[in-house]
Amino acid sequence: MSYERAKLTFDALIAPEQDEAAVRAEIDQLAIAATRIGAGGNDIAELQAVRQVIYEAGAWNGNRPFVYDHDDPYGQTLRNKLLATYFDTRRGNCVSMPILQLIVAERLGLNVSLSTAPLHVFMRYTNPTNGRRIAIESTSGGHPARESEYFEQMGVTQAQVDSGIYLGVLTKRESIAVIASTVTEWLMSEGRYDEAIAVADVLLEYYPTDVHAMLTRGSAHGELLRTEFIERFPNPQLIPPALRPRFQMLASQNAAAFQQAEAWGWNGPE
Helix, strand or coil, rough: CCHHHHHHHHHHHHCCCCHHHHHHHHHHHHHHHHHHHHHHCCHHHHHHHHHHHHHHHCHHCCCCCEEEECCCCCCCCCCHHHHHHHHHHHHCCHHHHHHHHHHHHHHHCCCCEEEECCCCCEEEEECCCCCCCEEHHHHHCEEEHHHHHHHHHHHCCCCHHHHCCCCCCCCHHHHHHCCCCHHHHHHHHCCCCCHHHHHHHHHHHHHCCCCCHHHHHHHHCCCCCCCCCCCCCCCCCHHHHHHHHHHHHHHHHHHHHHHHHHHHCCCCCC
16 A cells, blocks of 8 residues: 555545545645656755645645644644645644655655654655665644754653654554544534544554543543543542443553553653
């Protein structure tokens, strides 16, 4: 599965009314232009071509370059994480921006994947010959970033890196799990907590140290605990005996998810 197919599939779950054909046409235009600009060059030249067609005004983007949305940098408005919204507004966040750059780079055959930091997603290029990896900051004009910046500016710790929750060189499946995190956020916003747990479990199967999925899993159990018990039974003693096993299961799963995240080095927020 391509990153493009994955992203469009997940976006269609959230917004089935979106014009997928129009989004594909926009991606085609960027990829064709980047291929032409980077033709005959090495991987670095092609990465620069991808950056150019996204962030520099030209016929390839209708003279409407993509910029960082300072009003919603984390994509708190869920629809701002969708590619259709990004193409329409040309304003992106730390989810939509790296994913578009990832998709166009993959179209050129580059060895790219995603990586994460607290409340942040970015793209990585890995040289297939020598294994050298480069972090690329889509929210800063698509330029390379120093690894140390994530420690200095985002508070990443070595323990978090060692556990695998941040700054990893993710596989394709792990990267797609990161892309799918928007689906769990949408399910949570819809109050579909059991489904959010089921999706989070699938993501953790493919990306076992996906801290976002683990935290979503814990939060979803907490919301079920709230809606099924806390709001109905202010005093736990009032919970009917037949319902107490579910109460205990939800409380246990809620606590276990956050304990696991903390064991990985997570210290909030996420």
